Amino acid sequence: MLVPTSEIKNKAKRGEVYAKQRTEKGKAKRQRRQEQKKEELANPELREARLRENVPATQENTREFDEAIVNETDEEVAEDEGEDEFAAYFNGQTPKVLITTTPNAGKRTTGFVKELVSVIPDIEYIKRGKKFELQQIIQFCKNRDYTDLVVVTEDHKEPTHVTLIHLPEGPTAHFRLTRVKGGKEISGHARATSHYPELILNQFSTRLGHTVGRMFAALFPQVPEFQGRQVATFHNQRDFIFFRRHRYVFKSGKRVDLQEIGPRFTLRLRWLQKGLYDPLNGEYEWAYKADLETSRRRVFL
């Protein structure tokens, strides 16, 4: 019989009663679980029934309902994506990517940029000067038929943001970059080769997520070189996009061994703008604002 201890005014007595009740509760719970184990050992169906009913609530499966999650069978969304800004890439255009930084980038940022250069095939790194504004650089890239421009922002001597601008008139995505770890800092890391990697885009579920996923896909050549056994993964979970690069090997048909090549970093979408980079006057398709965070279970990608 559990006495509510909040009604005992004497602190010493209250503590005594509480401690006693706690041990009794623990004993009862252990006994119940032991009996349950015995029953389920005898009758495995009981265990199955229990597991079926007690599905634990995780952050992933209690995600707030979002109508924007794309249904695979939705024709309208499929047609819309067939005509969007990435249609040229998905119809065979080879990507031509340029990467640069904000002016006066330091060692850590250029180190990160050089790692990205090894990840994305056929990419060009050009050191940023102080003569031209980013909007002018975008025009130069358009004139030279580049398909994407990546700008790594540096702040306090380390890379903090990545701006991905799809050309000629495509969307601009701005990400916060955190937890950057170069390949050399990963113990037991593998060595990269110049083969085109395979690409994995995980859990980009909403329409916005699809757009961002397609932006990443448009950086890589459509047909990977399977001989290279390299795979680059963009894994989205609760609006954090984790990037990993691995080398894989199949062991006697039973399992796959992975060795991480690196780099390793995390991206978080800050805003997505329709059209080219124009943070002041351009129109935003999605911009993070504090009043969008109405609950812990709400994600947008």
Added chain:
Amino acid sequence: MRFYTGDESGLIKCIDIDANVSLLEAQAQAAKRTKAAAKAKANLKAGEQAAAADTSLAGVEIRTVDGRVNRSNGIQQMCTTKWATNDRAFAVARKNGNIDVVGFEGEQLFTYTDEKFAERVSIKHNGRTINERSYVGLSASDSHFLSCTNMGEVRYQSFATSEAKLMKLPLDACRMRTHNERSSVFAVGGREHELSVWDAETLQESGAGAKPTPIFRAKNVANDFLNLRVPVWITDIQFTSEDATNPTLAVSTGHKQIRLYDARAQQRPVNDWEVSKHPIYHLQASHVRPELYFADNMGNVQQMDMRTGHVFGAFKGIAGAVKSISLSEDGAKIAVAGLDRYVRVFETGSMRRPLHRAYVKQRVSHVVWDWEHKDFSTQEIEEQEAEDIWETMDKAALKKKSNKRKAVAI
């Protein structure tokens, strides 16, 4: 509540939101569904596919009235009009230059094609390059339609005959709006293109002589405190009075200002307020209160008093730039739609509470609130049903009550 949206893919959609189902209720129901789906997914037998998720909120129904996904047919401007005998229709201006009239059930009623839109365009103007032609305004009455492109080409054409009155305004117009009562009176403004109000009826036939005169031509504000010219960038215009000969207008600028003009007072703005942190791209005047609703490029929609310039507050929860604002008939509710692919309904009272939302799958360029669609509350529906039952019953014969006293049997 019923809305019609025009979007970038050229579709016109009809959205029915049941006003009796609140957003919280619909979300609670959806949460239950998600929980059940999560349970079902965890208990899948090997090889079974998860059932397709039901991605719709309760109380929201969306159907496509017209069109198939096609970016070149993207709707840039949209308005409602009456076609022939009291049939309501939409007039839409498309990206490829077509102006179509589409009935409310999707019938194609009229098409006009502008060949100029097929030409390549690259004009350097005021430090920018204009790369494409687009429609910045469209309005239609029973007999004529009035359109304006960003190159300043105004076309006042009748539906029946193809006689058109054309006018060339300066380049870089950003918006053309017509007066609510007189649909031939229109105002145009843009980047370095100062506000001017014209009457399309006074335009001459293409090629004729005298130049038309505007009803009102605005003048730029005085130089700023450094004696520098203030740049002009008009993004949206609203007529705020019934008078079409001496109009009063509200104008939003890309330099974060809201200005009020009064043709009877002066050419310069009567009021000039800097109200926003971002360029304001859309403006809507309330037809019941002296209020303005303005939207910027980041999804902030704010409500302000037109008499004092005081901003009451913002409608929260919008993620992307709003392209269109529409009010309900009683002005108590507001619908906003834009690049985040949702139509959201808020109340316009001091709380600015979100009432409902509908996911439209496309980036919406225009939303229209259907004022002629009446929502019936459940009480009204029951009363109507009771009425119908009484109507169908036969009238019982009236027994005439005898006034004569019956003889009392003695």
